[in-house]
Structure formats: C-alpha cells, structure tokens
Amino acid sequence: MKVKSLAVVLTLFSSIIVSLLAAENDREVREIDRYLRGSKILTTHREGGPLYGKRFVTEAHFCPSGKFFLKTHWERHTILDNFEQGGGERSGI
Numbered sequence: 001m002k003v004k005s006l007a008v009v010l011t012l013f014s015s016i017i018v019s020l021l022a023a024e025n026d027r028e029v030r031e032i033d034r035y036l037r038g039s040k041i042l043t044t045h046r047e048g049g050p051l052y053g054k055r056f057v058t059e060a061h062f063c064p065s066g067k068f069f070l071k072t073h074w075e076r077h078t079i080l081d082n083f084e085q086g087g088g089e090r091s092g093i
Contacts, residue, residue, distance in 0.1 A: 036062040052079060067093055 041060040046053045054076040061069045073087035 033066070037066065038062065038064045048076075052077060067091065 039062050041062075043058045043060075044056065046055050048054055054074050056072060056074045058073075059071045063069075068091065070090045071087070072089075073085070075083065075085040077083055
C-alpha cells in the first residue's frame with residue numbers, strides 16, 4: 001500500500017515539475033517573441049583565414065505579425081583569385 005502511494009505521489013510530483021518547466025519555457029519564448037517583433041538584425045561573420053576565408057552577411061526581419069524573413073549572402077576569394085558568392089532566403093512563422 002505504501003509503495004503504491006509513494007509511486008502515485010512521485011508521479012504527481014514529477015508531472016507538476018514538468019508542467020512548471022514547460023510554463024517557464026513558454027514564458028521565455030513569449031518574452032523573446034515580444035522583444036524581436038518589428039525589429040531588423042544584421043549580422044556578419046567570417047569563417048576561415050583573412051585571405052581565403054568565407055564572409056557571411058545575414059539579414060533578419062521580424063514582422064509585427066510574427067513572421068520572419070532571413071536572407072544570407074556569402075562570398076570568398078579562392079587561391080586562384082576566383083570570386084565565388086552565394087546565399088539563400090528563408091521565411092516562416
């Protein structure tokens with residue numbers, strides 16, 4: 001009898017902890033979403049060395065409606081002095 005009671009109490013306790021953690025995560029997600037809505041962010045970074053590395057530029061647009069648009073562009077010079085570039089776009093909710 002005591003083992004069943006303990007199992008029920010532990011199960012109930014663990015489900016309460018899981019729901020509290022999920023609520024905390026939801027609150028943090030809502031705060032981040034509220035902070036980013038309507039903003040534009042531009043980031044740049046480089047991978048590789050200063051001479052032959054690849055340079056990335058990423059633009060992120062967060063609409064007030066909750067949608068986002070990402071646009072990435074990269075470019076590099078090769079060892080044969082060729083110029084390569086590429087990129088992509090992504091959007092979502």
